[in-house]
Amino acid sequence: MAGKLTFTMIKPDAVENNHIGAILQKINEAGFRIKAMKYTRLTKETAGQFYAIHSERGFFNDLVTFMSSGPIVAAILEKDNAVADFRELIGATDPTKAAPGTIRAMFAKSIDANAMHGSDSDENAEIEGNFFFSKLEQF
Numbered sequence: 822m823a824g825k826l827t828f829t830m831i832k833p834d835a836v837e838n839n840h841i842g843a844i845l846q847k848i849n850e851a852g853f854r855i856k857a858m859k860y861t862r863l864t865k866e867t868a869g870q871f872y873a874i875h876s877e878r879g880f881f882n883d884l885v886t887f888m889s890s891g892p893i894v895a896a897i898l899e900k901d902n903a904v905a906d907f908r909e910l911i912g913a914t915d916p917t918k919a920a921p922g923t924i925r926a927m928f929a930k931s932i933d934a935n936a937m938h939g940s941d942s943d944e945n946a947e948i949e950g951n952f953f954f955s956k957l958e959q960f
């Protein structure tokens with residue numbers, strides 16, 4: 822059965838462009854509840870750890886530089902079928918291919934600076950949530 826939790830980040834481009842409020846509103850309107858949230862910043866080292874699965878990809882160094890370029894908002898979200906429903910809400914990785922009305926279609930500028938992260942499986946949602954939040958910070 823699909824799990825109830827997913828993990829997200831509002832990425833540095835969307836924070837820089839003052840989209841935090843509009844994005845959180847869309848997340849709540851789509852039926853997600855916030856279980857944990859923090860405004861923080863990744864270093865190159867922690868961004869590299871978070872995206873270690875992509876370390877062999879050609880875009881890895883640019884991704885690490887981008888993700889550590891400014892503050893982010895990290896959050897754990899709750900909803901039935903959370904992972905799949907949240908991926909649908911954010912849209913395709915490349916905003917030019919993201920469906921109209923999705924968060925990336927509305928707020929992302931490019932395939933790299935694409936406004937949002939969303940976990941791709943229940944297993945990764947748990948790993949990623951625990952990367953940012955202790956159990957005592959998850960309500």
Ligand code: UDP
Nearest residue numbers: 880884913914932933934935937938939941
């Ligand atoms: N990315 C990129 N170029 C690419 C593919 C991905 O810069 O060709 C970046 C982009 O920020 C993306 C992240 O790497 O969100 C992780 O890639 P993934 O394929 O996991 O996409 P996502 O799950 O975020 O849609």
Ligand code: MG
Nearest residue numbers: 938939940941
């Ligand atoms: Mg991914």
